[in-house]
Amino acid sequence: xxxxxxxxxxxxxxxxxxxxxxxxxxxxxxxxxxxxxxxxxxxxxxxxxxxxxxxxxxxxxxxxxxxxxxxxxxxxxxxxxxxxxxxxxxxxxxxxxxxxxxxxxxxxxxxxxxxxxxxxxxxxxxxxxxxxxxxxxxxxxxxxxxxxxxxxxxxxxxxxxxxxxxxxxxxxxxxxxxxxxxxxxxxxxxxxxxxxxxxxxxxxxxxxxxxxxxxxxxxxxxxxxxxxxxx
Numbered sequence: 001x002x003x004x005x006x007x008x009x010x011x012x013x014x015x016x017x018x019x020x021x022x023x024x025x026x027x028x029x030x031x032x033x034x035x036x037x038x039x040x041x042x043x044x045x046x047x048x049x050x051x052x053x054x055x056x057x058x059x060x061x062x063x064x065x066x067x068x069x070x071x072x073x074x075x076x077x078x079x080x081x082x083x084x085x086x087x088x089x090x091x092x093x094x095x096x097x098x099x100x101x102x103x104x105x106x107x108x109x110x111x112x113x114x115x116x117x118x119x120x121x122x123x124x125x126x127x128x129x130x131x132x133x134x135x136x137x138x139x140x141x142x143x144x145x146x147x148x149x150x151x152x153x154x155x156x157x158x159x160x161x162x163x164x165x166x167x168x169x170x171x172x173x174x175x176x177x178x179x180x181x182x183x184x185x186x187x188x189x190x191x192x193x194x195x196x197x198x199x200x201x202x203x204x205x206x207x208x209x210x211x212x213x214x215x216x217x218x219x220x221x222x223x224x225x226x227x228x229x230x231x
Contacts (some may be wrong), residue, residue, distance in 0.1 A: 015079050020191035022076040023184055029069050030215055040222055046154025047143050053153050057133070077119055084112035107183035114180040121173035128160050129153070161226035170223045178216035185211045 036056065039048035056062050107114065132138060133153055140149035160166050185207030189195055194203075 015083060016191040018075060018079050019083070020188040022072040022079070024188045025072055026069070026076060027181070027185060027188075027211055030211070034215055034218055037222060038218070040154070040157060041225065046141070046152065046158075049154045049157070050141060050150040050152060051143070053133070054148070054150050073122070077115070080112070080115050084115075105183055107179045108187070111180065111183060114176045117176040118173060118180060121169060121176075124166075124169065128166070129156060132156050158226060158231065161223045162231050164227065167223040167227045171220045174216040174220035177219075178212045181216070182208060182212035 036052045037049075039052050042048040056066070133151065133156070136156075138151045138153060138156060141152045142149060161170075186200070186204045189200070189203050
């Protein structure tokens with residue numbers, strides 16, 4: 001078993017499989033995370049969002065999936081960095097006579113840069129929300145006859161989205177995420193060999209419309225909504 005795992009990590013094909021599987025899992029996480037965060041648009045003084053975050057942090061199954069998600073983020077980052085560094089070492093001087101733009105998209109040629117921007121955002125984002133939720137001093141709210149004290153993370157979100165620098169960072173990062181997924185979503189299926197000509201156009205269209213446009217746009221709308229309208 002150990003030899004098989006080592007072979008998976010050390011082989012070029014194995015690393016591509018790891019990138020594809022971890023990336024597609026993270027795409028699923030994005031959908032779930034977005035659905036929950038859409039509670040921020042409710043005009044209920046944060047009740048929907050606070051009850052959602054309570055469920056996500058107290059349900060045992062969700063907690064296990066969260067830890068798997070954290071591990072896959074790190075795996076995706078480290079394997080991606082390794083592949084980017086290795087590819088650049090393999091071709092330190094670009095071919096002057098070869099126009100890459102004719103055979104590849106801008107996103108595919110800059111996945112390393114886009115991934116780095118997203119990683120920087122994730123570190124700041126986790127500090128702003130995840131760290132405060134677990135280790136910060138957050139006030140609680142009681143709703144009606146419900147005896148459960150809910151951490152008022154809606155207030156934390158409101159405070160973060162009242163800062164212009166954070167709103168700008170968030171929106172720029174969502175643009176980077178969109179470009180990253182523009183190539184990454186369909187590339188993941190190709191790496192796994194799931195690129196049948198009959199289904200690949202639909203997969204590419206799904207990746208472009210849903211993951212490269214709709215999801216990043218809805219995430220970007222949240223800080224803009226708070227900064228321009230709500231606050």
